[in-house]
Amino acid sequence: MTDLTLELNINSASDLEYVNHITKMNVYAVVTLLGDKKIQKVKTAVDRHGGSNPNWNHAVKFAVNERLAREGRLTLVVGLFSGRVLGDKDIGKVEIPLVYLLPSTNGNSNGHGMKFVTYQVRTPSERMKGSLTFSYRFNGVAAIFGPVHQQGPTSWAPPPSQNGYGPYPYMSQPPPQTGYGYEGPPQYRKNEERLAKADLLVSAVSLLR
Structure with a gap:
């Protein structure tokens, strides 16, 4: 070094x-x-x-x-x-x-x-x-x-982003979007599929009434 x-x-x-x-x-x-x-x-x-x-x-x-x-x-x-x-x-x-x-x-x-x-x-x-x-x-x-980047002044804050995420300290970016809301482990995708089927069943019962 x-x-x-x-x-x-x-x-x-x-x-x-x-x-x-x-x-x-x-x-x-x-x-x-x-x-x-x-x-x-x-x-x-x-x-x-x-x-x-x-x-x-x-x-x-x-x-x-x-x-x-x-x-x-x-x-x-x-x-x-x-x-x-x-x-x-x-x-x-x-x-x-x-x-x-x-x-x-x-x-x-x-x-x-x-x-x-x-x-x-x-x-x-x-x-x-x-x-x-x-x-x-x-x-x-x-x-x-590499180049040295100056910190913004303490009163500085970035403009809010439309999706609630952005370049804020300690806030992570949202996970990649897919058809089921996000792409995560298989067990999460299966849970979302079950929830989606349950919603369809509730909607069908409501129509029969």
Whole structure:
């Protein structure tokens, strides 16, 4: 399988849990790609001004094994920490199986192929507090998976079709039509034949009356 390059830009976080009781938080992120034999890890710069709403705009690149990514064996982890003299404090983290980002179809494009996504931050006490925003793309993904198709906006919905079926999520297409309504296993066709004969019998009795 081909090796891909994952390009990330760790943009910002917002409404993080304030873990410093007295001093202002100096927040940085540690970005790790787990699941391969060689763990890849990058640390962003420290934001000394944003507090619980830090900004970094830190660019990161990881080599990605396509086979492991497609098998769901790679995980992107972004840990958030507050730098302190007496020891850094864990704020929380975001964990994303890389298969959910590959191929790149989520978020909104910035015009350069990067997709913006926002994930909730899980604190060490397993609460959801704050969010992390980053953008990403995979170099070589178009050649492997074909053209990337953008998702429609969340308010978008396809027009209704005449038969009640259509390109709606989780709705399957109707089975092929035949003379007995649909083509299924033999036992279903026999049941429909019996029902059709019963209807004819009822109609004949009604006429005799």
